[in-house]
Amino acid sequence: MNKGYKELREDVLDEQRAIEETLERLRKLRKQFDPRIKNYSTEPAMGTYLMNFYNGIENILKRISKTYYGTMPKGGSWHKELLGLSFHPPNGKMAVFDQEIIARLHPYRNFRHRFVSGYGFQLKGEKMLELIDDLQALWADIKRSIEEFWDKL
Numbered sequence: 001m002n003k004g005y006k007e008l009r010e011d012v013l014d015e016q017r018a019i020e021e022t023l024e025r026l027r028k029l030r031k032q033f034d035p036r037i038k039n040y041s042t043e044p045a046m047g048t049y050l051m052n053f054y055n056g057i058e059n060i061l062k063r064i065s066k067t068y069y070g071t072m073p074k075g076g077s078w079h080k081e082l083l084g085l086s087f088h089p090p091n092g093k094m095a096v097f098d099q100e101i102i103a104r105l106h107p108y109r110n111f112r113h114r115f116v117s118g119y120g121f122q123l124k125g126e127k128m129l130e131l132i133d134d135l136q137a138l139w140a141d142i143k144r145s146i147e148e149f150w151d152k153l
Contacts, residue, residue, distance in 0.1 A: 015056055026135070030132050046128050061082050061085070064086070064096055083105060096146065101145055104138050
């Protein structure tokens, strides 16, 4: 692995550590959440951590895109294109994720968009629970894919 990719890997590892901390905080909030009781701080906090999770994935992909793929999507649909690029990389480059992970990440990308475009009081904890409860398995698969990417690089 060349020096530039070693630095890239360190940057990605830093981002992974931040995602781990985010998921730990989200797990604690998840344990506190009771859909029968209206808690005006828990739902926005859960939403923030869900958005932070997806932003972390995008940060990883942005770093890989700029350094390894040598390109970065632009324009109004760059979030979607960045995700697609991680599965359909430029010729001669390796994909970071497979199509299954991309499909599993789409609801989080959609949530991120709704979160940024909406209001915290509109968040519904019950709906976020589906995303939250799937996160551990998804994160394990993402980490495995990233590690396989490094192994091939």
